[in-house]
Amino acid sequence: MTTRSIKVENRLGLHARPSALLVRTATKYRSDFFIEHWGERVNGKSIMGVMMLAAEYGSELLLIANGADETYLLDEVTELFKSKFNED
């Protein structure tokens, strides 16, 4: 299991579009993937779960991946956050 903490850097936070991108990216991998926000943990491959986090700009998230390709998954997901989901 690998964990990584990350900051939401796009202004609008994790609304529909970034969430969809995040879920779509994570779904490509076989590892289980979870996101924690304020102690709440959701399945990172479920669009409903990710959107319900309503993670705002500047908030800290903990990404948790578990499986054979966990680091690849986290790398690509981290990249998405860093690129602000191509939004700002």
Add this chain to the structure above:
Amino acid sequence: MKEITVREFFNARKKDLALSLITELETLNKKITSPYVNRPGLALSGYLEVFSAGRIQIFGETEVRYLQTLRDDVLFSRIKDLFMMDVPCIIISKGLSLPPVIEHLANDMQVAILSSRLSTVHLVQHLIRYLQDVFALEKTIHATLVDVFGLGILLTGKSGIGKSECALDLVHRGHSLVGDDLITLKFIDDHLIGRSGREFGHFMEIRGVGFVNVEKMFGIERVRRSKTIDLQIELMPWQENLDYERIGLSNTYAEHMGVKIPIIYLPVSPGKSVSVIVEVAAMNMILKNVGYDAAEDFNRRVQEEIRKKSMLKKSVEIQPGTNDNPIDKG
């Protein structure tokens, strides 16, 4: 360009348009080449520079009364000029009668004269509806067409994916079948109208059972002759890494003869009740049509929550002397 003979037209519409043939049977051989009709008013006064010859010519009360005012020799030459333009046929409305000279001339020049008991307005409306249908662009595709809650849903996908089974399930749940396997799409009035590609009745092939007659089995109320297509659902085998729509904010369309139809790609896997999902997709579309979009609504609520949190954070940050941010602690 499509065309039909006057005979085909006469035989098909005789009853609905209350038509009778005034001229001899041999006059029925000309071809109709236009989906429109023409009132030849001005042409009868001798002006033929602009004239839609390929169309059915309608003689209403205006034309008939005008012709009655003409001297015999003038009448003869005007009608001859008109027939020289190679008009397919003439239909007289309201059962009005024409001077006998016209009938003789029509027989000589092989132009059919039909008489209808309908009023001119009704006649023209009927004709346009019929001709539009006859001359419409059309194509036949491999699909199943069902009516779900009043929406025409075209089910597509590879052979054996379960289109017929899904349709059967929908019929069983109270919806109706338009056609299975072979569907003819017609482009009419900016819409796509689908109907069964064959006039054999509402049969279906269900694997393992064979042919079933849906009309006999479920009753006449569960079948439709034709239906405007509102939504296409493409059934496809579940693929691990394919991008299926997850939210419903982006709209994808399929195009048939220039008409854009919203399309849903629906992954099918064992144990999944496709017909229920088709029903849900139909209801969701009806809600969208009346102005409620669930995806937008949900996203709006999430954005509202995000905004609230951001505001709260800001207000905490600007309070003097509070280094200890309760939110960041989580």
